[in-house]
Structure formats: structure tokens, C-alpha cells
Amino acid sequence: MNNSHISDTNKVCIIGAGPAGLAAAWELSKNRIPARVFETLSVPGGIARTEVHQGFRADLGGHRFFTRIPMLNDLWQEILGDDFLLRPRLSRILYRNKFYNYPLQIRNVLSNMGIIEASLCVLSYLRVKMFPPEEIITFEDWITARFGSRLFKMFFKTYTEKVWGIPCASISADWAAQRIKNLSLREAVKNALMNQAGLDRKTSVTSLIEQFHYPRLGPGMMWETLAERLTESGCQVEFGSEVISINHQDNRIVSLTSRRNGTDVTCPVGACISSMPLSELVFSMNPAPPDEVLNAARGLGYRDYIAVNLIIDESRIFPDNWIYVHDPEVELGRIQNYKNWSPEMVPVPGKTVLGLEYFHFETDPEWNWEDERLIERGKEELNKLGIAKTARVESGWVTRVPKAYPVYDSRYKDCLAVIRNYLEGFENLQAIGRNGTHRYNNMDHSMLSGIYAASNILGENINLWDVNTEEEYHETVDASLEEAVELVLNKIDPTAAGAGAAVTLGLFMSLLTLFTLYLGDESTKYTLSLLANYFYGYSVSWSGSAVILLESGLAGFLGGSVFAWMRNTIMRIIIS
Numbered sequence: 001m002n003n004s005h006i007s008d009t010n011k012v013c014i015i016g017a018g019p020a021g022l023a024a025a026w027e028l029s030k031n032r033i034p035a036r037v038f039e040t041l042s043v044p045g046g047i048a049r050t051e052v053h054q055g056f057r058a059d060l061g062g063h064r065f066f067t068r069i070p071m072l073n074d075l076w077q078e079i080l081g082d083d084f085l086l087r088p089r090l091s092r093i094l095y096r097n098k099f100y101n102y103p104l105q106i107r108n109v110l111s112n113m114g115i116i117e118a119s120l121c122v123l124s125y126l127r128v129k130m131f132p133p134e135e136i137i138t139f140e141d142w143i144t145a146r147f148g149s150r151l152f153k154m155f156f157k158t159y160t161e162k163v164w165g166i167p168c169a170s171i172s173a174d175w176a177a178q179r180i181k182n183l184s185l186r187e188a189v190k191n192a193l194m195n196q197a198g199l200d201r202k203t204s205v206t207s208l209i210e211q212f213h214y215p216r217l218g219p220g221m222m223w224e225t226l227a228e229r230l231t232e233s234g235c236q237v238e239f240g241s242e243v244i245s246i247n248h249q250d251n252r253i254v255s256l257t258s259r260r261n262g263t264d265v266t267c268p269v270g271a272c273i274s275s276m277p278l279s280e281l282v283f284s285m286n287p288a289p290p291d292e293v294l295n296a297a298r299g300l301g302y303r304d305y306i307a308v309n310l311i312i313d314e315s316r317i318f319p320d321n322w323i324y325v326h327d328p329e330v331e332l333g334r335i336q337n338y339k340n341w342s343p344e345m346v347p348v349p350g351k352t353v354l355g356l357e358y359f360h361f362e363t364d365p366e367w368n369w370e371d372e373r374l375i376e377r378g379k380e381e382l383n384k385l386g387i388a389k390t391a392r393v394e395s396g397w398v399t400r401v402p403k404a405y406p407v408y409d410s411r412y413k414d415c416l417a418v419i420r421n422y423l424e425g426f427e428n429l430q431a432i433g434r435n436g437t438h439r440y441n442n443m444d445h446s447m448l449s450g451i452y453a454a455s456n457i458l459g460e461n462i463n464l465w466d467v468n469t470e471e472e473y474h475e476t477v478d479a480s481l482e483e484a485v486e487l488v489l490n491k492i493d494p495t496a497a498g499a500g501a502a503v504t505l506g507l508f509m510s511l512l513t514l515f516t517l518y519l520g521d522e523s524t525k526y527t528l529s530l531l532a533n534y535f536y537g538y539s540v541s542w543s544g545s546a547v548i549l550l551e552s553g554l555a556g557f558l559g560g561s562v563f564a565w566m567r568n569t570i571m572r573i574i575i576s
Helices: 019-030 070-083 106-113 115-130 139-147 149-164 173-179 185-197 220-232 278-284 291-299 371-385 412-423 443-457 481-489 494-519 522-533 542-575
Strands: 012-015 035-039 050-053 056-059 084-088 091-095 098-102 211-215 236-239 242-249 252-260 263-268 271-274 302-312 322-325 334-337 352-360 393-406 429-431
Touching: 012 019, 019 035, 019 220, 019 443, 050 220, 050 302, 050 393, 056 302, 056 352, 070 084, 070 211, 070 220, 070 443, 091 149, 098 106, 106 115, 115 139, 115 149, 115 494, 139 149, 139 173, 149 322, 149 352, 211 220, 220 236, 242 263, 242 278, 252 271, 271 443, 278 291, 278 412, 291 412, 302 371, 352 371, 371 393, 494 522, 494 542
Parallel strands: 012 035, 012 271, 035 236, 091 322, 271 429
Antiparallel strands: 050 056, 084 211, 091 098, 242 252, 252 263, 302 352, 302 393, 322 334, 334 352
């Protein structure tokens, strides 16, 4: 990007003081490039800010600081130092009044599900592996292909549809591929078994990270400190300034018009970096874009967010950082326990702050409910779930966040392509961040896009639309040599092979016994009774069906595991 137009009067104007915008300003300030940041809200951080109410602090959904990008880890540590805490992660899924540990623990899952339900889930998984779908188009396709339809309905469907407000069959598979790319039943079981065996894992999956960094006073502490340092370095950070017009001429942004305290001010622009929602960026362009681009902007969908934070007169409610609520009987999607993120989020001993997360559209009636009504709904749903009694809730507050999440529906790609083609026609305009690129980035990739935008102004040529499109999700650490060999050899997992053989053989023999009992055929009974020579305690009876279920299942597990191990060993010998 040509930066010859940038000067003390024609500064780099950055729209938005969230993680992406502040990162861009920080990179520019280090290189003494004059910048000016416009933020509509009175505090920095965007959706990653921290809300404060009567001294109690609440995040907007819980924001972990985890990244594979060394320079961002270094930046976070530089900004906060000892205030950047390393915290343990504990999260669970609440389904049918039972808590499922996440990451998965086999004993916990079997205890909650029961052997019959667990067996049906395994059969559902084996079926989709034997008869995989021809196309993976939707979120439902993507999850079902990796977990089976039964687990999809139990652990993905209800929660996902709460978050996005549309059927899973209408959500693009791109969302799953970006957010939980490497997660599958096989990986989850492998992770659980290695966890229980106390083994070190060199591979971890997106949603299975077990610890994370977190600012002592919430994520807002990071952005407030960064904004203060920017101001000290000479960068202008203007809060309460809403950009209402982006004025352009001859394929260049020439000025911005912002509104602050009811007064409109226009300032010249040397270059523009925008993290505002992509649709709003299009609508702010002056002169207006062609109708095709305006229609594409109208076609982009967003999911809005309501946080209901409750102050509860109890010192300990549950040990988790957060809980996913998969119960379809309540609207509540997630529960955050901010004391467990950092003890200093709750300054009063004996109290707890729970953040109840609701997902709506601005057109939903609930969006316009009075705060007290939203708080009452939250109290009732906590009581219904058995989390906290209504009488123990002392007070609360509500925060609404419009356009919190970009929606990956069936048409978003086409709309995005039209808008991107239009914006790329401007030589000094760059879009960054989650909403700025309509991409569901976490904080680290949002910040990276801001740093890259600043680098482009400094002479680099980085395609910002490619940030966070790599094959491996950013919370997945480097794959081990063992997995590389596994991919090359198409290795059969002995545990999976044993489990499949155990379920198949055990159920078959047990059902055969029951079917023979039902028919009452004496010759078949006699033939089956000969199995008593091989299975201790077996007889053609109701109790015998349970005996053979367990014993033939064990035999199947051993046989399947040994076969897989022998096959893998032979393949290694051949390859080596």
C-alpha cells in the first residue's frame, strides 16, 4: 500500500477500538506512523470488553487468551506482565440434568449415558463411517459425518440452534470447519483415554485446551491498558465517536465523518482501517456503492447477544469456568462463572457472579424486553436447571450486543465475494477483525489481522482475507510424528477397532439368545447352549443374554484390538 498520503494531518484512521483496531494502532505507533482511533462505545475492547457493575466484573461471554502466534503472546505479556494470569479450564455440558465433562472422560460418559445409550451412539458412529455422506454442505452434515447422528442430536443440535437461531441444516459447514476443524469422536475418545492413562499429548484439539491466560480484572484490563499506552505514545483514541460516513473519491478514502456528543466532524484520511461490521461499512460509503453491493450487504446475517449477569449470595455454585446448556426446555445457552475465571472479578467474599448468555436477533421480542424481565427469566431458568435458587439472587444487570456474531448461512459466501470485490477497488482501505471481515475469528486472529493491516501500510503486501484460513485451527498445536505416520499408513486405531468389534459381537450374540428364547425352538437352543463351553456361565436364558453380551463383547474387543495392532505392525515393517 502506498503510504505517501499519510501525514500528521492525513492520519491513518482506524474504525473500532476492539482487539483488531488497537493491535493495528499499536503496530503503527511502534513505527511512528500517526494514527487516530474512532470508537463508538465509551470503553475499548468491543465484544471482548469487561462490564463493571457496583464493583462486580463480567466478561461478555468469556474470552480466553490462547494463541499459536508467538508475537501475540509476547505482546500480551508485555502489556500486562504479572496481571496476565494462567488459569485452569473446566467446562461441562449440561444435558438431561446430567453434567458431561468436557474434555471427554469415558467413565463419566458411560455413567451418564448408560451402556445401552452408549452402544447406540457407537453403532450410529459406525454406520456413518461405513456409509459416509457423499457431500458435506451443512453444519449438520459435517458433525454427523464425524460423530454419527445420535451424538449430533445429543450434543450439537440444540446448543448450536440456540446460538445461531437457524436450523443446523441451514448453517454452512464452513463454520464447523473453522471452529472445530480437528474434533471428531475418534479424537475425543483418544484424548480421553490418554488423559486417564496420564500420558503427555503432543496433539490437542480446538475445544480441548486445558488452560489459558486471562487478565486479572477481565479482558477489558488488556484493552484499557493498551489504549492508555497508545494515548501516551501520541495516538488519538476517541471514545464515543461513531463513524457515520466514509467519504471516497477516485478509488481512495479521502475523509471520515464522525458523530460525537451530537456534533458531526469530518477529518482527512491518509489510509483507513475498518473493524466495523462489514454491512455497516458498505452502508457508510459516500457516494453509495452500486445496488449489487448494497444488496449483498443486506444479505449478510448477524446473531445478536444478551448477557444477563446475576449477583448471587453464595460463595460456590459450581467449579466450572463455564457450562454449555443443551437443555431444549430453556432459552439459556451458556453460563459463565466469572469468579472461576479470576477471583478478582468478584470483589465481595461469599458472592458469585453468573453470566447467563442468550442469543437473539434484534427483531426478536426479547431484544426489547425490559431489563428486569430478562433478569427474571434468567433467575427462573437457573432455578429450573437446579443451578441456583431464585431467592439467592440479589440483583443483576443486562448488556445487549448487536451484531455479535457473523452468521455463516447458505448465502454468506456469495454476498461476501461481492463486497470483497468492491472494497478491493479502494487502494487505501482495509477491513480487519471478526465483523470487519465477517469471519468468526477469535481475539488472536483478529489482532493478527490488525497487525497485518499496519504492516501493509508499512510496505508489506499481505492478503487480510486469508487470515485464519489455514488448514489447522489456531488452538491446535503441532501434530506429532505419530499422527503423521498414522496418516501415511492409514493406521487403524486399535481401541476403535476393538470397541467396534465389541459392540457388534456382543449385541449380536445377546440378541440372538433373546430371539431364540422368543421362538422357543429347542434344536436352536441346544446348538446355542454349546457356547457354554467357551463362555463361562452362559445358558440360553435371560441372564445368559447378559453374560454373553459382556463376555463376547470382551472377546470382540480383544480380537479387534489385536487384529488392528498386527495389521499396523505389518504395515510398518513393509514401509520401513
